[in-house]
Amino acid sequence: MGQIDAGRGLVLQRGHFSSRFRAVVAMPIARSQFILALLLLAAWLPRTAAGQDAGEAPAGIPVENPTVIEACGICHATDDPRILSRISYRRTTPEGWQRTIRRMVTLNDMALDADEAREIVRYLSNDLGLAPEEARAGAFEVERRAIEFAYEADLDTEDTCRACHSMGRILNQRRTKEEWELVVAMHRGYYPFADRQGFLEDGMVGREAPAADETPRRRHPMNRAIDHLAEVFPLHTSAWAAWSANVRPPQLAGTWAVSGHHPGRGPVFGQMTVTAVAGADAEFTTEASLVYPQSGESVTHAGRAIVYTGYQWRGSSDVAIEDTAWRQVMFVERDWNEISGRWFRGVGDEIGLDVTLTRSDAGAAPVVAGVHPRALRLSAEGEVQIHGANLPAPLAPADVDFGAGVEVTEVVSAAPGLATVRVAVSAGAAVGARDLRVGRGRAARALVVHDRVDRIEVEPSRGMARVGGVVAAKQYQQFHAVAWHDGPDSEAGTGDDLNLGVLEPTWSLEEYSATYGDEDLRYVGAVDQTGLFTPAVDGPNPERNGNRNNIGDVWVVASFTPDGRDTPLRGRALLVVTVPVYMQFDSWEVGR
Template structure:
């Protein structure tokens, strides 16, 4: 058998309808196209012959192999990178390595690229060499802090509703993975084209996505309606503009990047859904290399006063991007145990004085501490204020101001709690905690209050509210995964969050004041999809503390059609004390999808080790 492959297809030679020929031409919708013959076996035909591979160049111009880079590359200086990558990626007289010198990405991006080279091209590399190369390229061909920060939710393993530029880019780049995936890279125009070709060659669905017309709003003015711009073509004009290789941010960071100086004491503020807030200290010590560290943390719960101790290690990539791991001293007793072994992802400010990120664990990284760090100094620092929201008109409310190096003998006049809040008494004072009583004026406006003391300021430290006008069950859209037999389960923790309508008196507007978690009763309700819906019986159980445990994976003989235990339900929160103007308890619900295990994963946990 022989396979006929298209040669030299131009952007105008679309291929919507094709028929196989046995001679030297192929008939298409726009005339004859030259082909060449390749002898293949029947097995080879089954492996190779798909429209997405054979016609990969049909829509977007000439083969990338025949195109030349017009942008300046970023030279590679590391001898190990040259040794391991140079056999395939040719060097030029400027120190560039083909392909590599025209891309920049995160530590996860480079780890992913090395894995692909091992799988597809037989790269021979040890774990130690791989780790060294990821470190090197994340610094010399990485992202600037300002470029990485908007997409940190991807390595932090957060599930969020992404902000997308338009529906065309959703279809081109966010149908199969997060939009943050391409935005975690910076590429030359040619490299964006080459990446698109790779997707077409490896993933048949990508070809279909790219060939669809761009949305009408993204069609160029005056273009022939019969020859619409495709999603793929639009992406190749859009991505070089927003994620090009050379940017002012990278130029500045390349000159500014310096060795990490993280050793010392850091102050920690953390929160965990369903567990509350924590404050504490993180001690960082130098590790085996200049960019490696060991850590020990002590966290104290603001809810019950309990203490958690954790130890770990970390690497600071590119002078700002922390990847680490830590664990508590005891074995975890349950999936959401706060001593569980966790991976750590944090973004350090360029001045290396503060950081923020997530320490996460779970089979699907569904549990985690949201953390903020600030370097401990001799100056006073305010970390948190409890108990949290206070109601206008309340007198004698007791507030705890937690921090570091707080004044030993402050007066009431030294403490500023914001508009309408007056300190009436100092109950106790220590370097770590200041307890005061305060009166809240009846006319105090709803909103967050800053706390100022001895030159230290904590912005949005606590909210003042007039009423709890409505609540939300969060996350409002949630995902859990079946498991327990061959696969681990993916859990979900919910919370009920109270809100004040704010100054405009209207719900769900920009001035609404979030008051934090409130006490609520929890239950599940059926999400009606079909007439015989019975999902609530099988998907799992929701505890009184809003912790959802999914059912087991696999066919269930007790269920109609022996379906798996997947399904859709509502998680419903009913406030225990907050009521509406009619005296009815406030309620809210979150949409929960319970689905099958994730059978294939794309992850780079090794960057945290």
């Protein structure tokens, strides 16, 4: 252990706890305080020091960037100037590195200007990032999707970690075993209640009775989680070895056909032009023109993006008629011909659209992005919009093929990005999804032929909103309704069901009977006819029994009467309206 100098502070260097551990306490410290500090530090460290696997520790990843070494090496120095403690033994997403830097600035008084912080995040994301195969499982975390997720590989580990945060944050990390131990120690030091929530045997997370031969160390959920995470999410993997040797700035400049779905507004199509920023690697400006065929509305996004690690698109865009920027998180495929992900905004990132971009440079083959409407009934006649890029012009009815039983009788209009055709569906056409061919372009399962609507479903099936408007901002919840045909087996929820597309139903709220006389329906908020729920204001409500907040549970109900039915179909979803997030350490707004 290092020398103790009462006048200069304590230096622990290459001590008992770790071959890489170094801490500097820049304050005088008495002997009794020193002993107390050691006891507290020992309490923070995982209870596994004596039980670590024997053998040489995994090698760290060298850091070559001078800015990272200068900014981070002061506290994270080791005997090798290119190996930084903690940093060289971890890989994660751009968001993960950004979160770490924010914590260093907030808690450790790290001094960085904006340009230095951006350079550090970019270098660490590129050179200590994730391979595409590693990043897909946790994509929902960085795309800010509120989904119901179960980590089937180890439910005990999930219970231990998700007591405080999404399991997606774990899926996006790769560490050595010692690093997994240290991150648990960090949680126990900064957030001591974690022991009670899930880390220790007598915490809130229940578990089966320990086996007769189970060691004392393995009794604690945190130690079983460390063992699992070190095995499944190690620092060094074959996927990262292959990708890090192959990564390069992607060449994405050009024109891209856009297709997607915007809950509450239906399908969306359009075109995005991507332009490389001169003198910068993997930086782009973007101009996107989008149209919503359900309403006929058009919007334009102007933005800028950086692609990290060769495939992780992170961008933002502005819409002239809106006062909030959209964030873009997308995944660039290896062939550089497709990009997909989510664009979102809102205090909880709750307003968003799923998008897919397909390369469609001039002179390339036609791209068929999708059609509107998505479904046609037997014996129906009507117009169908075909959205895409490089569509043939002029266009003849024979160039458009929906398959047997669906005849294209007329081409109403034709342009490279949009063609409108009139079709007739025969009474004897086969029910099912049809591929669409337009010239040399093809879209799989683009149109559905059906004979009835069996049910409607409201998505998401469970939603959450947060009251606000006084102390905190409101968090909204968007719902949409989807029509379904039960397929050849006439059973709902099986693999042959046919998605008939989104509807424009009548929306309403109904009481969810959880507590007698709570009257949540009167106080929680309202849903409009696009399916958007707006919560009431935060804070005590003097008009409510007990001066309670405007929180509660309600049903969100969609009602729709299809052709051929006398009575409406109904679908519903549970909505929980809860309190604001009053305190969030790593808020996305910090530092903006």
